[in-house]
Every structure is written in C-alpha cells, then in structure tokens.
Amino acid sequence: MNKKVTILNDKHQRPPEFSAGSCTVTVYSLQPWWRVDLLAQYQISSVVITNRVDCCSQRIDGAEIRIGNSLENDGNNNPRCAVIKYTSDSSSYNFSCNMIGRYVNVIIPQNGTTLTLCEVEVYGVLGAISLQTDVALGKIATQSSSSYPMFLAPFAIDGNRDSNVYAMSCSYTDYYFKPWWRVDLLIEYQISSVVITNRGDCCPTRIDGAEIRIGNSLENNGNNNPRCAVITDIPAGSSSTFSCDMIGRYVNVVIPKNGAILTLCEVEIYGVPAVTKKINLRVKFHTSEDMIDSTTRHNVFQQFQMVSALKLYWTQEPELEHENKGFSDPSPVHYIQR
Structure with missing residues (x-):
C-alpha cells in the first residue's frame, strides 16, 4: 500500500x-x-x-x-x-x-x-526492490509512419523521459489516418501498468483520446487487441500511469481518429513474464494418410491445431499401431495452456 x-x-x-x-x-x-x-x-x-x-x-x-x-x-x-x-x-x-x-x-x-x-x-x-521492471527497454518498436530519422519509434523506449521532441528521445508519426505506435515484447507478459510521458515543448493535447491496447494479435497492426485505457489528458511534459492487469506480447498506442499526429516521449511497461502450464497429452486417431511422410504429418497436425484453442507441439513423431484395426498411435502432443 x-x-x-x-x-x-x-x-x-x-x-x-x-x-x-x-x-x-x-x-x-x-x-x-x-x-x-x-x-x-x-x-x-x-x-x-x-x-x-x-x-x-x-x-x-x-x-x-x-x-x-x-x-x-x-x-x-x-x-x-x-x-x-x-x-x-x-x-x-x-x-x-x-x-x-x-x-x-x-x-x-x-x-x-x-x-x-x-x-x-x-x-x-x-524498499527499491520490485519484481516488476520496465519490460519495454531494449525491445522492438515500430509505428504507422516515420518520415524523420530523429523521431523514430524506438526513441519512445530508450529509458529517457525527456519531453522535448528535439532531444531525439521521442517518437513522432506523420499526420496520418489513425496513427499508431507498437512495441513487441517478444514474449507474453502479465502487464500491470503502462506509463506514458507526453511531449512537453508543444502540442500536449494531441495525445487526448489515444488508446492503449494489449494482446497477442497483429490483426490491424495490433490495434484490435483488448483496450487497457483511453488517455483523456496528460499535461505537457508529464507522465501518467495506467493500470492494466492484462496479458500480451504487443502493446499499442493508437489515436482512433482520422488525421492526427502521435507523439510519445516515453512508454514504460511494467510486468512479469506470463506463467504458462505445460501438459503432455496422448492421442489415438484413425487416418488413411501416410504418417511417415513429414509433409503429411505436418498437415495432420495443422488440422488438430485448427480445432484447438491451445498451441500444440509434437514431442515425438506418430507411430503406427500394429493392430488389425489400422489405428495410428501418435506420439504424445505437448500443448501449452495460456
């Protein structure tokens, strides 16, 4: 507390x-x-x-x-x-x-x-010891547009809250249709909060109405992921914290309106790696396909994946069961519950 x-x-x-x-x-x-x-x-x-x-x-x-x-x-x-x-x-x-x-x-x-x-x-x-750190540092950032090399997307995750855009520590999109910025955290994180630092030398109201979105999808450049917060106002040069308690690999900031500029002088993301559960599953199935062929095995596996909400992995190649019934005895399937 x-x-x-x-x-x-x-x-x-x-x-x-x-x-x-x-x-x-x-x-x-x-x-x-x-x-x-x-x-x-x-x-x-x-x-x-x-x-x-x-x-x-x-x-x-x-x-x-x-x-x-x-x-x-x-x-x-x-x-x-x-x-x-x-x-x-x-x-x-x-x-x-x-x-x-x-x-x-x-x-x-x-x-x-x-x-x-x-x-x-x-x-x-x-106490300064915290299990949560700024997991955005050193990750991969991109944005909807960037015509100037001094306003690139990675400048928003350089660990510097300097709010003067000409200090080369802020990202800045062109005047664009629904401008957005995204960081790829490379793995899933349990994200507790996102801290946004607004531009201080000019135009602080440009960020009003921007949305923070977090998830694992790259559909619409990640802008369709679930929403954590809507930024109503951040005073010039100030930093605001938004509580999220969400899981995701991608964090987006998007202004959902036509004709706008998105400027971010720092985006800090606090969280810990998401916990996953690993379970072995043994499956028996009947098929007329030649499971010895690697391409066929891959296609059958993809059919399993299509009907499952989980991520599946072979831990051992399928083996043919030597019975008159002609059943194939596949390997255990390793899947991760998210």
Missing part, C-alpha cells in the same frame, strides 16, 4: 498562501531548487505539489520534479518524473512517477527566478 513518506508542511495541510507561514521560498537565483532526502530508497508512485496562490503563481511554470539516488549537481541530474505546467484552475498538481529513489528535487531550470513551494507530498513504499 502506498503511503505518504514525506511532507513539507508539518501540519499535514495544504495552505497555499505564503502568509500562512507554511511555504518555502528561495532567493532570486540561477536555477533555484529544493530537495528532500528520504533517508532510504523508496518506490515512489506519485508526487503532489501545492503552489502559492496569493502571489506570483506562474513562477512555478516549467519546474521539474527529479527523483533518484545521486547528489551530482545537488541531485538535479537525477531522472525526471515530470514538468510542472502552470494552470490557474488548481493550486495542487498530482504527478505519477513510478520511480525509485532516495532524493526528490524540484528545480526551475532557468536563470534568474524564485522557487516557492507550499507543500510537497511524496507517495510510495519503502
């Missing part, structure tokens, strides 16, 4: 007025930052930031949340969870991270500004 592992405000409240005496503020400086040391590694699921509202609320625009174990550059070089995009609609911002680290930083990466935080909440569980 996730719990709140640190807070900025001792009263466990979120007063967004600086005059309440519950906010921190830096001096006007070069790339101002704030950091909390959790004293141990945590699996951090989310970070909630409460902004000042009585003055200067827009100052937080462009601030970055970074999480990791390094104190290089005061911790500001750790991997990025999200970029804060200022909005007047809310004083608190909730960012999904699903990252491991001891240090959580908030930094404004620009010269000459002030950082004010009225609350920082970090939610997670103690």
